[in-house]
Amino acid sequence: MTELLYQTDSYLTEFDANVTSVLQEERAVTLDRTAFYPGGGGQPCDLGFLTITGVNYPVEKVKKQGEHVLHYLGGNEIFQAISSASRGTLDWARRYKLMRTHTALHGLCGTVFRDYGALVTGGDMEPLKGRMDFEFETMRGELVREIEAAVNNEVAKAREIRVIILPREQAFQIPDLIRTKINLLPEGIMQVRTVEIVGLDLQADGGTHVHNTNEVGAIRVVDYKSKGAINKRIYIEIE
Numbered sequence: 023m024t025e026l027l028y029q030t031d032s033y034l035t036e037f038d039a040n041v042t043s044v045l046q047e048e049r050a051v052t053l054d055r056t057a058f059y060p061g062g063g064g065q066p067c068d069l070g071f072l073t074i075t076g077v078n079y080p081v082e083k084v085k086k087q088g089e090h091v092l093h094y095l096g097g098n099e100i101f102q103a104i105s106s107a108s109r110g111t112l113d114w115a116r117r118y119k120l121m122r123t124h125t126a127l128h129g130l131c132g133t134v135f136r137d138y139g140a141l142v143t144g145g146d147m148e149p150l151k152g153r154m155d156f157e158f159e160t161m162r163g164e165l166v167r168e169i170e171a172a173v174n175n176e177v178a179k180a181r182e183i184r185v186i187i188l189p190r191e192q193a194f195q196i197p198d199l200i201r202t203k204i205n206l207l208p209e210g211i212m213q214v215r216t217v218e219i220v221g222l223d224l225q226a227d228g229g230t231h232v233h234n235t236n237e238v239g240a241i242r243v244v245d246y247k248s249k250g251a252i253n254k255r256i257y258i259e260i261e
């Protein structure tokens with residue numbers, strides 16, 4: 023089982039870990055602990071470097087597999103299961119942009135739910151741009167500037183972001199979490215990680231976020247699309 027360091031410290035940029043297994047053909051290793059985000063919830067996986075006995079391997083892809091996190095290594099070095107000690111270094115510039123983007127998208131969710139009662143059905147992001155899908159029948163072009171102003175107003179309030187891990191039963195008591203479809207969580211998951219933009223949004227979420235909305239920057243709503251009568255997709259960019 024890989025300890026997921028990013029779940030409790032999203033600002034960790036470097037870490038020491040032991041290699042626990044090596045998949046020679048895939049050029050992938052598992053570690054006992056990692057700060058690399060393996061992707062999920064619309065947030066892409068982290069990139070960076072893994073140093074094993076003095077050799078720097080680029081981390082080209084990270085993926086969760088059961089309870090383990092696979093780190094796929096590039097480079098031309100002959101790859102072998104040498105020592106067990108390693109040091110991971112994240113591409114922090116990229117990851118921090120993803121944190122700002124992810125928090126911006128939650129800010130958008132919270133604002134759109136509060137102002138229009140629209141529920142989120144999905145989302146996706148890359149550094150400094152993202153989209154969210156809503157059940158938002160009344161969405162129309164004139165609302166774009168209104169939503170943009172409202173979400174920027176919330177972000178400017180310097181709201182704190184709180185991340186906690188709760189027992190499943192306790193999480194199910196929180197009405198706000200139920201509205202974000204917590205009941206879709208697989209039965210085997212006994213703990214729920216929640217991300218709260220205090221006073222605005224609360225979701226069950228595995229991603230990495232900034233500590234305060236004042237780190238997000240200016241949000242632009244750049245486009246929206248109808249995906250049918252009810253489903254609307256809103257695109258944002260961060261400056």
Ligand SMILES: [Zn+2]
Pocket residue numbers: 063124128227228229
């Ligand atoms: Zn999220």
